[in-house]
Amino acid sequence: MIRKVKGTRDILPPETRLWSAVEGIALEVLGGFGYAEIRLPILEPTELFVRTVGEGTDIVSKEMYTFADRKGRSLTLRPEGTAGVARCFIENGLGQRPQPLRLCYLGPMFRYEKMQRGRYRQFAQIGIEILGAAAPAADVEVVLALHTFLSELGFDDLRIKLNNLGDPEDRERFIALLKGELGPSRDELCDDCRRRWTENPLRILDCKVPRCRELVAATTPVSEVASDPARAHVDAVEAALAELAIPVERAPRLVRGLDYYLRTVFEVVSPELGDDTVICGGGRYDRLIADLGGAPVPGVGFAIGEDRLVEVLPASFAGPRLERRAVALLPVGAAAVAPAAGLARDLVRSGVAVETEVTGRSLKAGLKWAAKIDAVVAVILGERELGDGVAVVRDLGRGEQSAVPLDRVVAKVVELLAGGGDR
Numbered sequence: 001m002i003r004k005v006k007g008t009r010d011i012l013p014p015e016t017r018l019w020s021a022v023e024g025i026a027l028e029v030l031g032g033f034g035y036a037e038i039r040l041p042i043l044e045p046t047e048l049f050v051r052t053v054g055e056g057t058d059i060v061s062k063e064m065y066t067f068a069d070r071k072g073r074s075l076t077l078r079p080e081g082t083a084g085v086a087r088c089f090i091e092n093g094l095g096q097r098p099q100p101l102r103l104c105y106l107g108p109m110f111r112y113e114k115m116q117r118g119r120y121r122q123f124a125q126i127g128i129e130i131l132g133a134a135a136p137a138a139d140v141e142v143v144l145a146l147h148t149f150l151s152e153l154g155f156d157d158l159r160i161k162l163n164n165l166g167d168p169e170d171r172e173r174f175i176a177l178l179k180g181e182l183g184p185s186r187d188e189l190c191d192d193c194r195r196r197w198t199e200n201p202l203r204i205l206d207c208k209v210p211r212c213r214e215l216v217a218a219t220t221p222v223s224e225v226a227s228d229p230a231r232a233h234v235d236a237v238e239a240a241l242a243e244l245a246i247p248v249e250r251a252p253r254l255v256r257g258l259d260y261y262l263r264t265v266f267e268v269v270s271p272e273l274g275d276d277t278v279i280c281g282g283g284r285y286d287r288l289i290a291d292l293g294g295a296p297v298p299g300v301g302f303a304i305g306e307d308r309l310v311e312v313l314p315a316s317f318a319g320p321r322l323e324r325r326a327v328a329l330l331p332v333g334a335a336a337v338a339p340a341a342g343l344a345r346d347l348v349r350s351g352v353a354v355e356t357e358v359t360g361r362s363l364k365a366g367l368k369w370a371a372k373i374d375a376v377v378a379v380i381l382g383e384r385e386l387g388d389g390v391a392v393v394r395d396l397g398r399g400e401q402s403a404v405p406l407d408r409v410v411a412k413v414v415e416l417l418a419g420g421g422d423r
């Protein structure tokens with residue numbers, strides 16, 4: 001037997017209905033805030049991620065699916081969406097469009113990570129980016145759009161953590177301070193952190209090794225080193241969110257696993273998955289497009305891990321979406337096949353979901369099958385009924401049935417479904 005690649009998932013019906021519903025609401029709510037869908041390649045040049053996400057990050061140093069194509073070019077399955085958006089912005093001259101530009105995307109991302117609950121090697125993200133807006137109002141809108149979307153799904157127990165990373169200029173000072181404070185315990189850091197010490201010291205802050213965490217907890221938080229303009233920026237974001245009654249916690253040591261962020265960064269966590277399995281991450285990245293060779297276009301955005309989101313969806317959302325209200329169409333005998341197919345078409349056109357028996361089951365076996373697929377109503381088309389110009393419409397919940405003229409079957413089914421067909 002051939003098995004799926006480790007870290008990938010088969011998402012089966014009916015769970016796929018949850019995914020579609022979540023994506024539909026995402027496009028509606030985020031679209032409502034002006035974020036238009038963009039579809040970008042999954043394959044990008046490796047260099048794109050090296051230059052944006054950063055060489056010293058875990059993502060680039062050990063998690064990318066990178067390979068040489070047949071011409072020897074180094075390609076990577078995208079580990080995240082922001083870098084591709086920045087590349088696309090420059091390549092398509094999107095700076096010519098009215099600014100700011102609001103974009104939204106959904107789709108698979110790839111990271112070679114250690115498998116565990118909520119952590120996969122192929123996972124899906126739902127993200128937005130607003131490009132060309134440097135003011136705190138843009139950060140506020142991004143968090144507001146996120147909060148509105150999550151509330152629309154019925155969440156009321158998620159926490160939003162926010163921090164100020166300061167500007168890149170502040171970072172040098174912060175790193176010097178951090179190294180000064182950690183210096184005496186440098187030997188106690190894990191192997192990875194000793195490597196990070198020279199390559200990318202900021203990454204020591206999100207090491208998960210307990211001893212590294214303890215040592216980091218005693219250092220000065222990054223937010224305290226932020227310059228006055230960076231402080232004013234993030235304070236303004238926080239004040240506006242407070243005015244909107246969006247609960248946001250300050251997390252002075254929160255840093256993110258990607259190098260392009262500055263000033264505002266935030267994460268969303270759930271009680272169910274815990275603080276280490278973050279549902280959404282985002283922040284501001286004002287230097288990213290310039291670093292890729294474009295104009296100095298500021299940006300801010302977030303990406304939600306859809307796998308994680310679906311895993312913790314409130315029951316009030318998930319329950320109703322998983323309910324089936326199908327109609328089973330049961331043709332009995334060869335002569336009933338075409339009329340049943342025609343009726344299926346009429347029902348579908350009226351917005352009713354049908355499943356037609358197409359394997360030649362007897363009526364008795366057909367009714368058993370209808371129960372198995374959780375159909376609410378069965379429509380039986382036997383040769384005798386067809387001769388009489390009727391079909392038998394059976395309410396499978398109540399066990400009641402009646403013969404209905406063929407031209408009234410759709411209306412009758414719709415009526416039964418509207419009446420609850422409760423079982």
Ligand code: HAM
Nearest residue numbers: 080082119120123278279280281282283301302303305
């Ligand atoms: P990120 O924090 O690397 O940020 O990823 C965003 C979200 O993707 C995470 O919070 C998590 O929910 C989900 N995720 C990441 N890795 C995995 C995995 N292995 N399995 C399942 N879910 C995962 C970014 O990707 C940034 N591009 C976000 C952003 C957009 N910042 C500004 N704009």
